[in-house]
Amino acid sequence: MSTVTSLKVLSEREDRYVEGHRLCAGCAEPIIARQILMATEKPVVVSNATGCFEVSSSIYPFTSWNVPWIHSAFENAAATISGVEAAYLSLKRQGKITEDIRFITFGGDGATYDIGFQAISGAIERGHRFMYVCLNNEAYMNTGIQRSGATSRGAQTTTCPAGTCIPGKREFPKDLTKIIIAHDLPYAAQASPHNYKDMIEKSAKGFEANGPAFLNVISPCPRGWRHDSAKTIEIAKLAVETCVWPLYEFERGEWRLTGESLRIAEGSRQKLPVSDWLKSQGRFGHLTKEKWKFVADEIQANVDSKWQELLRLCKH
Amino acid sequence: MEKVAMNGDQVIALAWKQIDPDVVAAYPITPQTIIVEAFSEYVADGLVNTEYVCAESEHSAMSMCIGASASGARTATATASAGLAFMWEMLYIASGMRLPIVMAVANRALSGPINIHCDHSDAMGARDSGWIQIFGENVQEAYDNSIMAFRIAEHMDLRLPTMTCLDGFIVTHSLERFEPLPDEVVKKFVGPFKYKRSLLDVKNPTTFGPFDWTDFYFEHKYQQVDAMRHVIPVMEQVQDDFAKVSGRRYNIIEPYRLDDADYAVVAMGSTAGTLKDIVDELRAEGKKVGSIKLRLFRPFPAQELAKILQGLKGVAILDRAVSIGASGPLFPEVRSALYDAKDRPKLKNYIYGLGGRDIKPEELKHVYKQLIYNEGELVNFLGVRA
Numbered sequence: 047m048s049t050v051t052s053l054k055v056l057s058e059r060e061d062r063y064v065e066g067h068r069l070c071a072g073c074a075e076p077i078i079a080r081q082i083l084m085a086t087e088k089p090v091v092v093s094n095a096t097g098c099f100e101v102s103s104s105i106y107p108f109t110s111w112n113v114p115w116i117h118s119a120f121e122n123a124a125a126t127i128s129g130v131e132a133a134y135l136s137l138k139r140q141g142k143i144t145e146d147i148r149f150i151t152f153g154g155d156g157a158t159y160d161i162g163f164q165a166i167s168g169a170i171e172r173g174h175r176f177m178y179v180c181l182n183n184e185a186y187m188n189t190g191i192q193r194s195g196a197t198s199r200g201a202q203t204t205t206c207p208a209g210t211c212i213p214g215k216r217e218f219p220k221d222l223t224k225i226i227i228a229h230d231l232p233y234a235a236q237a238s239p240h241n242y243k244d245m246i247e248k249s250a251k252g253f254e255a256n257g258p259a260f261l262n263v264i265s266p267c268p269r270g271w272r273h274d275s276a277k278t279i280e281i282a283k284l285a286v287e288t289c290v291w292p293l294y295e296f297e298r299g300e301w302r303l304t305g306e307s308l309r310i311a312e313g314s315r316q317k318l319p320v321s322d323w324l325k326s327q328g329r330f331g332h333l334t335k336e337k338w339k340f341v342a343d344e345i346q347a348n349v350d351s352k353w354q355e356l357l358r359l360c361k362h
Numbered sequence: 363m364e365k366v367a368m369n370g371d372q373v374i375a376l377a378w379k380q381i382d383p384d385v386v387a388a389y390p391i392t393p394q395t396i397i398v399e400a401f402s403e404y405v406a407d408g409l410v411n412t413e414y415v416c417a418e419s420e421h422s423a424m425s426m427c428i429g430a431s432a433s434g435a436r437t438a439t440a441t442a443s444a445g446l447a448f449m450w451e452m453l454y455i456a457s458g459m460r461l462p463i464v465m466a467v468a469n470r471a472l473s474g475p476i477n478i479h480c481d482h483s484d485a486m487g488a489r490d491s492g493w494i495q496i497f498g499e500n501v502q503e504a505y506d507n508s509i510m511a512f513r514i515a516e517h518m519d520l521r522l523p524t525m526t527c528l529d530g531f532i533v534t535h536s537l538e539r540f541e542p543l544p545d546e547v548v549k550k551f552v553g554p555f556k557y558k559r560s561l562l563d564v565k566n567p568t569t570f571g572p573f574d575w576t577d578f579y580f581e582h583k584y585q586q587v588d589a590m591r592h593v594i595p596v597m598e599q600v601q602d603d604f605a606k607v608s609g610r611r612y613n614i615i616e617p618y619r620l621d622d623a624d625y626a627v628v629a630m631g632s633t634a635g636t637l638k639d640i641v642d643e644l645r646a647e648g649k650k651v652g653s654i655k656l657r658l659f660r661p662f663p664a665q666e667l668a669k670i671l672q673g674l675k676g677v678a679i680l681d682r683a684v685s686i687g688a689s690g691p692l693f694p695e696v697r698s699a700l701y702d703a704k705d706r707p708k709l710k711n712y713i714y715g716l717g718g719r720d721i722k723p724e725e726l727k728h729v730y731k732q733l734i735y736n737e738g739e740l741v742n743f744l745g746v747r748a
Contacts, residue, residue: 089564093429104572114561117571118428118455125422128415129387129429129437134562136384136413136435145564165425168418 051243059084060112067110068102072268072275074282075099075181078239079152082179082261083113085249088148091130092116095123095157098188099181121161123151124169124178131174148253149176155196156186158262159222170229170258177252177259183267184219191270195220198290199348200341201329203270208332213341218348226260227296233259235295235304240283244293244305251297264291272328281326287315288323289353294360301359311362317353320346365541370533371396373505373540374440374466374526378412379404380548381512383464384435384555387415387426391445392478393530394468398440420445424452424463431461432570434560436512439463442530443470446484450491456523457492457586459571462515463523465493466508469631469682470530471717479718480530482631482682485659486691492586494524494593495660497630501538504528506610509543512552513600519592521558529632531718547607590661597658614663617670619645620652625733626671628654628696629680633714633721640726651730659692664699671696672703676733682715689713689741708736714744721745 062083069076075098083090092115094100100117103110118126127149137143153162158180166178185203186192192205193215202214227234233255237245245263252259264285268275285291286306293305302308309315324330324342333342368376374397378386388398398416405414413430417423420441431437441449446467456463467485471477485495494514498507507526515524528534543551559568574582597614605611618638620626627637634655644651654670656663671677679697681690688694693711700706712729715721725744732738 091433091561091564101573104569106572106574106578109569109572111569112567114564114567115569116429116432116561117573118425118459119451122422122425122452125417125425126429128417128422129385129426129431130433130561131429132385132387132413132415132426133430133433133435133437136411137433137562139413140384140411143562145562147562147564164418165422168422171418172415 051246056084056246059087062090062113063103064110064112066108068105069098070269070275072278073098074183074239074265074267074278078181078245078263078265081239081242081246082150082249085246086148086253088253089113089145090148090150093123093127093130093151095151095153095162096120097154097157099152099154101188120157122165123153123157123162125165127151127176128169128172128174131176151176151178153178153180154187155180155182155184156194158182159195159220166226167229170226170231170260173257175257177249177255177261180222180262181265182262183265183270185270187267187270196222198345200324200333200338200345202332203329213332213338221352223260223262231260232257233295233297235261236291236293237261237263238282238286238291238293239263239265240279240286241293241305248295251295270329272331273326277326284318284323284326287318288320289317289349290320290323292353292356294356301361303356303360303362311357311360320349363541363544365539367537367539368501369396369535369537370501370504370528371468371535372400373501373542374508375400375404376542377505377508377548378438379410380543380545381436381509381552382410383412383438385413385415385427385430385437386439387417387423387430387437388439389417389420389423389441389445391420391442393470393534394440394442394445394466396534397466397468420448421452424449424456427463428452428456428459428461431456431463432459432561434555434557434562436555437463438465440466440468442468443472443484446488447472450488453488453491453493455571458582460521460589461523462521464508464511464515465523465525467525467527468530468534469527477717478530480532480682481716481718482527485525485527486683488525489660489691492522493660494522495527496524496658497527497656498533499632499635499655500533501536502540502610504533505540505542506604506608506612509548509551510600510604514593514597516555517596518556520589520596522589522593527631532632543608551604551607593661594658594663594666612657614658615666615670616655616657618653618655620654620670622650623652624650624675625677625730626652626654626674627678627680627726627729628656628692630656630659630692631682633680633682636721636723637726640723640730644727644730649730649734662695662699664695667696668699668703671700671707673705674707676708676710676736678710678712678729678733681711681713684713684716693741710738711741712744713741719745
């Protein structure tokens with residue numbers, strides 16, 4: 047796998063997603079997408095759910111896409127790519143296409159955890175050969191930072207504001223990666239853009255999984271998370287170091303920790319307190335109040351219990 | 363060819379088998395189910411090259427059709443009722459992306475209350491979606507429309523998705539003798555699939571489905587409007603070509619015994635067939651009546667219809683759907699078409715058969731009687747217990 051992530055090799059690959067897009071300064075999404083698209087040399091076809099990433103990359107008559115790309119709606123990117131892959135199989139069988147193409151879908155957490163979940167589940171069950179990448183910024187950022195099924199407990203959004211009675215979102219996020227793994231698909235993983243090597247290696251495995259693959263990538267959003275746009279990568283790293291967002295993969299039935307998460311499990315790296323994560327972002331700012339300290343404690347307890355469960359699954 | 367007995371759903375599956383689309387993505391719903399079941403048997407026996415995808419919902423079925431069609435694949439699907447309603451968002455996207463998807467719609471009432479039987483509420487709900495809408499009367503027409511639809515949708519001047527409607531149960535589940543065409547005739551008639559751009563052309567990457575601001579959306583919508591203006595001549599040409607290979611002549615509007623008629627009734631779907639029998643009976647009694655079968659609803663052939671209807675004394679428009687709070691959906695379109703006509707007939711609207719309620723010969727005779735004696739309201743309901 048080392049050649050896959052050699053910076054020299056990567057720097058020589060063509061850019062598949064290029065300048066001119068209108069994403070915010072400090073947005074993690076273009077960083078993630080560019081790196082993932084470098085993980086294969088095979089031609090790729092991309093489908094995209096409605097969201098920040100879609101709307102910012104394809105404002106007619108401009109496009110940031112140097113590869114074939116399709117957007118049709120919000121909740122159906124996995125279904126759209128299913129149809130593309132079906133066409134590919136049919137035309138290839140008939141000898142009308144000769145290239146060996148890889149298929150990839152990008153969707154935000156709203157498109158993935160919430161409105162598009164059915165389409166993803168259906169596409170995985172049917173066994174289409176594609177990799178679904180969730181650009182997880184933990185809320186509906188494109189419409190102005192509303193709560194999603196991926197939003198953290200205690201985070202404030204524009205539909206779960208921190209009020210005097212309710213301290214932001216009341217529920218813990220859905221553990222979507224595990225729900226996807228329950229489909230018993232060939233490959234699934236969690237990744238973070240701060241560890242490009244880990245993310246690209248996982249992407250390469252996903253592209254070659256010979257069946258459905260799923261990559262859930264934490265994607266800091268300076269606007270929605272209320273952090274300095276220069277701190278995006280630092281904050282993504284903090285998510286991993288606090289075990290809020292463990293790096294792991296599920297490959298043909300085997301669970302495996304990777305990157306910093308593996309080192310934390312092995313004891314060669316310190317597991318940081320969740321309070322470091324909470325104080326790095328304005329969306330959790332209200333949790334420093336004495337009144338809401340119990341929420342921060344509950345988040346820490348939840349992270350710990352999920353981490354213990356993951357250690358058990360990964361046989362540590 | 364020799365006539366065989368099949369139902370309306372089976373003949374659509376047969377037409378697809380003969381056409382051999384590259385992709386079929388569909389979800390089962392009564393009364394469309396037999397189409398996808400019968401077609402899956404052709405797939406299971408290796409009789410087609412089609413990649414057949416069993417979707418997990420109609421929304422995904424249409425989304426897959428969009429992905430497949432954008433990928434340069436000839437694509438077909440079928441649905442009904444709630445399934446079409448669930449596709450609604452994607453119908454507009456399919457037409458907005460100018461993808462020539464062909465879809466059979468087994469017309470069925472919309473919930474609630476839930477009901478599985480025939481009316482046209484489903485298709486009427488999709489009338490503004492930018493799809494060509496063709497209505498068939500019987501099993502033969504369901505088959506013939508399914509073949510012609512590919513030629514119409516895929517015509518390079520149009521590139522518009524096309525739905526062929528057939529009455530749920532009345533046509534979908536009725537066994538009728540019909541005449542199929544030989545496989546090679548169908549294949550030659552439909553021809554190979556052509557496209558301008560394909561998503562799978564990795565050497566010439568194309569961005570499909572970009573975002574339009576206020577500076578382009580209106581123009582792109584207008585292009586759809588403009589393409590729709592070319593449908594009628596294309597459909598007439600396809601019907602002419604079809605007559606040559608099949609001996610069966612179709613028109614977008616089909617008048618029956620109208621030449622010297624004073625009164626006529628307009629209908630879409632299977633009721634247009636029943637009307638012909640009623641006309642024959644009333645003609646035998648010396649009444650100067652005729653009927654009109656409307657095969658094309660979108661685009662609406664307003665001028666063509668006005669030419670046929672002007673000069674009549676009275677015309678009743680049968681609607682197997684209702685726009686609650688207004689009238690039947692077909693009625694105002696016909697009325698509007700006649701506004702500038704020289705010699706306008708009196709017009710009445712009859713809403714009938716909702717949720718599969720049988721339309722009886724006596725009820726249709728009653729409509730003619732009311733036309734002749736100028737009775738009834740502007741909007742009337744046939745066979746409903748008030």
